[in-house]
Amino acid sequence: MEHGGILYFKFIPFLNKLPGQVGNAVLVSLVLLILFFLGFRSIKKKGDDVIPDKKFTLANFMELLVEGCVKLIEDNMGKVGMSFLYIMGSLIIFILFNNLSGLVPGFAPATSNYNTTLALALTVFFLYQFYGFKVHGFKYLKHFTGPFLWLAPLMIPIEIIGHLARPMSLSLRLFGNMMGDHLVLAIFFMLAPLVVPLPIMFLGIFVSVVQTLVFVLLTMAYFSGAIEHEGEEEEGAHEAVEVAA
Secondary structure, eight states: OOOOSOOGGGGSTTGGGSOHHHHHHHHHHHHHHHHHHHHHHHHHHHTTOOSOOSSOOHHHHHHHHHHHHHHHHHHHHGGGGGGGHHHHHHHHHHHHHHHHHTTSTTOOOGGGSHHHHHHHHHHHHHHHHHHHHHHHGGGGGGGGTOSSGGGHHHHHHHHHHHHHHHHHHHHHHHHHHHHHHHHHHHHHHHHSSSSOOHHHHHHHHHHHHHHHHHHHHHHHHHHHHHHOOTTSOHHHHHHHHHHHO
Protein backbone atom coordinates (compact mmCIF):
# COMPACT_ATOMS: atom_id res chain seq x y z
CA MET A 1 0.00 0.00 0.00
CA GLU A 2 1.58 3.28 -1.11
CA HIS A 3 0.94 6.41 0.91
CA GLY A 4 0.53 9.80 -0.66
CA GLY A 5 1.35 13.20 0.80
CA ILE A 6 4.54 14.42 2.41
CA LEU A 7 6.68 11.69 3.96
CA TYR A 8 9.67 12.53 6.14
CA PHE A 9 12.00 9.86 4.80
CA LYS A 10 11.78 11.37 1.29
CA PHE A 11 13.79 14.36 2.52
CA ILE A 12 16.66 12.16 3.75
CA PRO A 13 19.43 11.24 1.27
CA PHE A 14 19.64 7.53 0.40
CA LEU A 15 16.35 6.83 2.20
CA ASN A 16 14.38 8.74 -0.43
CA LYS A 17 15.35 6.12 -3.02
CA LEU A 18 13.78 3.30 -1.02
CA PRO A 19 10.16 2.10 -1.30
CA GLY A 20 7.72 3.76 1.12
CA GLN A 21 7.48 0.99 3.71
CA VAL A 22 11.24 0.30 3.65
CA GLY A 23 12.19 3.96 3.97
CA ASN A 24 9.78 4.45 6.86
CA ALA A 25 10.97 1.27 8.61
CA VAL A 26 14.60 2.44 8.36
CA LEU A 27 13.65 5.94 9.58
CA VAL A 28 11.73 4.57 12.58
CA SER A 29 14.64 2.24 13.37
CA LEU A 30 17.11 5.14 13.22
CA VAL A 31 14.92 7.21 15.55
CA LEU A 32 14.72 4.29 17.98
CA LEU A 33 18.48 3.77 17.88
CA ILE A 34 19.05 7.45 18.70
CA LEU A 35 16.52 7.33 21.54
CA PHE A 36 18.07 4.18 22.99
CA PHE A 37 21.55 5.64 22.72
CA LEU A 38 20.48 8.80 24.55
CA GLY A 39 18.58 6.73 27.11
CA PHE A 40 21.61 4.47 27.66
CA ARG A 41 23.83 7.51 28.23
CA SER A 42 21.36 8.88 30.77
CA ILE A 43 21.24 5.57 32.63
CA LYS A 44 25.04 5.24 32.51
CA LYS A 45 25.44 8.70 34.07
CA LYS A 46 23.28 7.59 37.00
CA GLY A 47 25.78 4.83 37.78
CA ASP A 48 24.67 2.71 40.74
CA ASP A 49 21.78 5.03 41.55
CA VAL A 50 18.69 2.83 41.09
CA ILE A 51 16.22 5.47 42.30
CA PRO A 52 14.20 6.69 39.31
CA ASP A 53 14.05 10.38 38.49
CA LYS A 54 11.22 12.39 40.03
CA LYS A 55 10.03 13.58 36.64
CA PHE A 56 9.38 11.57 33.50
CA THR A 57 12.62 11.33 31.50
CA LEU A 58 13.90 9.45 28.48
CA ALA A 59 15.82 7.10 30.79
CA ASN A 60 12.63 6.31 32.71
CA PHE A 61 10.78 5.64 29.47
CA MET A 62 13.48 3.27 28.24
CA GLU A 63 13.60 1.45 31.57
CA LEU A 64 9.81 1.00 31.53
CA LEU A 65 9.92 -0.25 27.95
CA VAL A 66 12.65 -2.81 28.64
CA GLU A 67 11.04 -3.93 31.92
CA GLY A 68 7.73 -4.36 30.10
CA CYS A 69 9.37 -6.53 27.44
CA VAL A 70 11.15 -8.65 30.04
CA LYS A 71 7.97 -9.15 32.10
CA LEU A 72 5.93 -10.08 29.02
CA ILE A 73 8.52 -12.65 27.95
CA GLU A 74 8.95 -14.16 31.43
CA ASP A 75 5.20 -14.36 32.04
CA ASN A 76 4.63 -16.27 28.81
CA MET A 77 7.81 -18.33 28.36
CA GLY A 78 9.25 -18.58 31.86
CA LYS A 79 12.99 -18.45 32.49
CA VAL A 80 13.65 -20.10 29.13
CA GLY A 81 12.26 -17.02 27.41
CA MET A 82 15.14 -14.84 28.59
CA SER A 83 17.39 -16.74 26.17
CA PHE A 84 15.33 -15.14 23.39
CA LEU A 85 15.14 -11.65 24.90
CA TYR A 86 16.91 -10.01 21.96
CA ILE A 87 14.64 -11.67 19.40
CA MET A 88 11.37 -11.05 21.22
CA GLY A 89 12.38 -7.59 22.43
CA SER A 90 13.35 -6.53 18.91
CA LEU A 91 10.03 -7.76 17.53
CA ILE A 92 8.04 -5.97 20.24
CA ILE A 93 9.82 -2.64 19.78
CA PHE A 94 10.00 -2.75 15.97
CA ILE A 95 6.35 -3.71 15.46
CA LEU A 96 4.95 -1.45 18.18
CA PHE A 97 6.71 1.73 17.07
CA ASN A 98 6.06 1.07 13.39
CA ASN A 99 2.39 0.57 14.22
CA LEU A 100 2.29 3.80 16.22
CA SER A 101 4.17 5.73 13.53
CA GLY A 102 1.07 5.51 11.37
CA LEU A 103 -0.66 7.90 13.79
CA VAL A 104 1.92 10.59 13.07
CA PRO A 105 1.49 12.63 9.86
CA GLY A 106 4.48 12.19 7.56
CA PHE A 107 5.05 8.51 8.31
CA ALA A 108 4.02 5.53 6.18
CA PRO A 109 3.86 2.63 8.67
CA ALA A 110 5.88 -0.33 7.45
CA THR A 111 3.52 -2.78 9.14
CA SER A 112 0.64 -1.70 6.90
CA ASN A 113 2.53 -3.22 3.95
CA TYR A 114 2.32 -6.97 3.39
CA ASN A 115 5.97 -7.23 2.32
CA THR A 116 7.08 -6.10 5.78
CA THR A 117 4.70 -8.29 7.77
CA LEU A 118 5.52 -11.33 5.62
CA ALA A 119 9.24 -10.73 6.16
CA LEU A 120 8.67 -10.59 9.93
CA ALA A 121 6.52 -13.75 9.86
CA LEU A 122 9.06 -15.68 7.76
CA THR A 123 11.85 -14.59 10.11
CA VAL A 124 9.88 -15.99 13.05
CA PHE A 125 9.10 -19.19 11.13
CA PHE A 126 12.72 -19.97 10.23
CA LEU A 127 14.06 -18.93 13.64
CA TYR A 128 11.79 -21.19 15.70
CA GLN A 129 12.46 -24.11 13.33
CA PHE A 130 16.19 -23.42 13.63
CA TYR A 131 16.10 -23.40 17.44
CA GLY A 132 13.88 -26.47 17.45
CA PHE A 133 16.55 -28.43 15.55
CA LYS A 134 19.37 -26.83 17.54
CA VAL A 135 17.86 -27.83 20.89
CA HIS A 136 16.56 -31.29 19.95
CA GLY A 137 18.59 -32.27 16.92
CA PHE A 138 16.73 -34.59 14.56
CA LYS A 139 14.49 -35.59 17.48
CA TYR A 140 12.67 -32.33 16.72
CA LEU A 141 10.97 -34.18 13.87
CA LYS A 142 9.00 -36.11 16.52
CA HIS A 143 6.94 -32.93 16.92
CA PHE A 144 5.50 -33.72 13.49
CA THR A 145 4.75 -37.41 14.02
CA GLY A 146 2.34 -37.15 16.95
CA PRO A 147 2.36 -39.12 20.22
CA PHE A 148 2.16 -42.54 18.50
CA LEU A 149 4.21 -43.75 15.55
CA TRP A 150 1.19 -45.33 13.88
CA LEU A 151 -0.40 -41.86 13.72
CA ALA A 152 2.57 -40.44 11.77
CA PRO A 153 1.06 -40.84 8.25
CA LEU A 154 -1.92 -38.76 9.39
CA MET A 155 -0.13 -36.28 11.65
CA ILE A 156 2.82 -35.37 9.42
CA PRO A 157 0.75 -33.76 6.60
CA ILE A 158 -1.45 -31.98 9.18
CA GLU A 159 1.57 -30.64 11.09
CA ILE A 160 3.34 -29.51 7.90
CA ILE A 161 0.25 -27.65 6.69
CA GLY A 162 -0.22 -26.12 10.15
CA HIS A 163 3.38 -24.89 10.31
CA LEU A 164 3.30 -23.49 6.77
CA ALA A 165 0.06 -21.65 7.57
CA ARG A 166 1.66 -19.83 10.52
CA PRO A 167 3.64 -17.25 8.50
CA MET A 168 0.58 -16.49 6.39
CA SER A 169 -1.61 -16.12 9.48
CA LEU A 170 0.89 -13.88 11.30
CA SER A 171 1.54 -11.65 8.29
CA LEU A 172 -2.05 -11.28 7.09
CA ARG A 173 -3.42 -10.53 10.58
CA LEU A 174 -0.92 -7.75 11.28
CA PHE A 175 -1.08 -6.32 7.75
CA GLY A 176 -4.89 -6.34 7.53
CA ASN A 177 -5.50 -4.77 10.92
CA MET A 178 -2.87 -2.05 10.59
CA MET A 179 -3.77 -1.15 7.02
CA GLY A 180 -7.48 -0.94 7.94
CA ASP A 181 -6.81 1.08 11.08
CA HIS A 182 -4.60 3.64 9.36
CA LEU A 183 -6.92 3.84 6.37
CA VAL A 184 -9.86 4.69 8.65
CA LEU A 185 -7.74 7.27 10.45
CA ALA A 186 -6.70 8.84 7.12
CA ILE A 187 -10.32 9.05 5.97
CA PHE A 188 -11.42 10.75 9.19
CA PHE A 189 -8.46 13.12 8.96
CA MET A 190 -9.46 14.13 5.42
CA LEU A 191 -13.09 14.65 6.47
CA ALA A 192 -12.16 16.72 9.53
CA PRO A 193 -8.58 18.01 9.07
CA LEU A 194 -8.90 20.72 11.72
CA VAL A 195 -10.58 18.55 14.33
CA VAL A 196 -8.94 15.14 14.17
CA PRO A 197 -11.28 12.76 16.03
CA LEU A 198 -9.56 11.90 19.30
CA PRO A 199 -11.56 8.66 19.78
CA ILE A 200 -10.17 7.39 16.47
CA MET A 201 -6.65 8.31 17.59
CA PHE A 202 -7.08 6.41 20.87
CA LEU A 203 -8.54 3.49 18.92
CA GLY A 204 -5.46 3.56 16.69
CA ILE A 205 -3.16 3.38 19.73
CA PHE A 206 -5.21 0.52 21.16
CA VAL A 207 -5.12 -1.44 17.88
CA SER A 208 -1.37 -0.83 17.51
CA VAL A 209 -0.65 -2.22 20.99
CA VAL A 210 -3.05 -5.17 20.64
CA GLN A 211 -1.69 -6.23 17.26
CA THR A 212 1.86 -6.06 18.62
CA LEU A 213 0.85 -8.29 21.53
CA VAL A 214 -0.97 -10.77 19.27
CA PHE A 215 2.02 -11.13 16.94
CA VAL A 216 4.54 -11.49 19.75
CA LEU A 217 2.42 -13.81 21.92
CA LEU A 218 1.90 -16.17 18.98
CA THR A 219 5.64 -16.01 18.27
CA MET A 220 6.38 -16.96 21.88
CA ALA A 221 3.94 -19.86 21.61
CA TYR A 222 5.71 -21.12 18.47
CA PHE A 223 9.15 -20.85 20.11
CA SER A 224 7.92 -22.55 23.29
CA GLY A 225 6.44 -25.41 21.28
CA ALA A 226 9.64 -25.86 19.28
CA ILE A 227 12.02 -25.97 22.28
CA GLU A 228 9.84 -27.75 24.84
CA HIS A 229 11.40 -30.78 26.52
CA GLU A 230 8.90 -33.49 27.36
CA GLY A 231 9.58 -35.21 30.65
CA GLU A 232 12.51 -32.96 31.58
CA GLU A 233 12.89 -30.52 34.45
CA GLU A 234 12.46 -26.85 33.53
CA GLU A 235 15.98 -26.04 34.79
CA GLY A 236 17.52 -28.67 32.55
CA ALA A 237 15.51 -27.47 29.60
CA HIS A 238 16.59 -23.89 30.33
CA GLU A 239 20.26 -24.91 30.28
CA ALA A 240 19.82 -26.73 26.97
CA VAL A 241 18.16 -23.72 25.38
CA GLU A 242 20.85 -21.35 26.70
CA VAL A 243 23.53 -23.53 25.11
CA ALA A 244 21.62 -23.52 21.81
CA ALA A 245 20.90 -19.80 21.90
